[in-house]
Amino acid sequence: MSSLNVVGTDRRHSHSSILALWFLLCIPCVFLCSTTLQAQALPGAGRGLLSAPAFLPVEEAFTFYTSLPEPGVIGVHWQIVDGHYLYRDKFRFLLRLGETEHALSPLLPPSSAHEDEFFGAVEVYFSDMNVLLPVPADAISGPVTLIMEYQGCASAGLCYTPQRRAIEMEL
Numbered sequence: 001m002s003s004l005n006v007v008g009t010d011r012r013h014s015h016s017s018i019l020a021l022w023f024l025l026c027i028p029c030v031f032l033c034s035t036t037l038q039a040q041a042l043p044g045a046g047r048g049l050l051s052a053p054a055f056l057p058v059e060e061a062f063t064f065y066t067s068l069p070e071p072g073v074i075g076v077h078w079q080i081v082d083g084h085y086l087y088r089d090k091f092r093f094l095l096r097l098g099e100t101e102h103a104l105s106p107l108l109p110p111s112s113a114h115e116d117e118f119f120g121a122v123e124v125y126f127s128d129m130n131v132l133l134p135v136p137a138d139a140i141s142g143p144v145t146l147i148m149e150y151q152g153c154a155s156a157g158l159c160y161t162p163q164r165r166a167i168e169m170e171l
Contacts (some may be wrong), residue, residue: 015128053156058163062086066167074104074133074169076148080125081153085114088123090151090162091131095140101147107132118159124152141171 018115054083056063061084067075076093080086088111093104111123144165153159 007140019149053154053158055154055156055158056084058152058160060130061154061160062150062163063107064148066146066169068169068171069132072082072135072137074135074171076131076146078129078131078147080127080152084152085124085126085155086150086152087116087127088127093131093133093141093167094146094147095133095135095139096147096166097142102136102139104133104135107134113151116153117157118153137170144169144171 049115058078061081063076065079069075074095078086088108091108093106095102095104109125109129111125114120114122114124116124135144146169148165148167149162151160151162
């Protein structure tokens with residue numbers, strides 16, 4: 001029986017040697033593949049798999065919340081992620097009271113001039129901003145729906161489609 005153990009040990013030793021040799025041969029392949037992927041991500045190396053920008057969903061790029069800073073005024077507070085911007089001329093605000101919609105005249109903060117690859121010379125907002133919306137006198141109290149339309153882009157080359165959001169509010 002001791003001769004069987006020796007043969008069994010040799011066979012196990014042979015399998016472990018083959019496994020170790022296979023592992024040693026795989027290491028250069030893994031290194032070569034990772035070096036190629038890293039080279040594609042270097043500036044000027046072309047647009048490889050790793051260099052394509054990952055764009056945020058529009059809901060994450062442009063977040064907002066509403067407030068009632070004073071009677072008869074709705075505030076909309078925008079948080080714009082770095083590398084993104086909103087177009088000043090794409091904002092539109094409506095207030096729905098039952099079946100009637102009233103256009104609201106927003107009080108917008110100063111914007112920045114920008115040469116846009118999609119729309120040319122435009123005014124945009126690159127950082128957080130606040131909009132004040134005076135409410136018509138007949139809508140100062142009760143349930144209303146604020147309808148907001150806006151559009152923005154990522155500086156990395158994506159223009160988001162125009163957005164429309166409806167927010168139920170109690171004035």
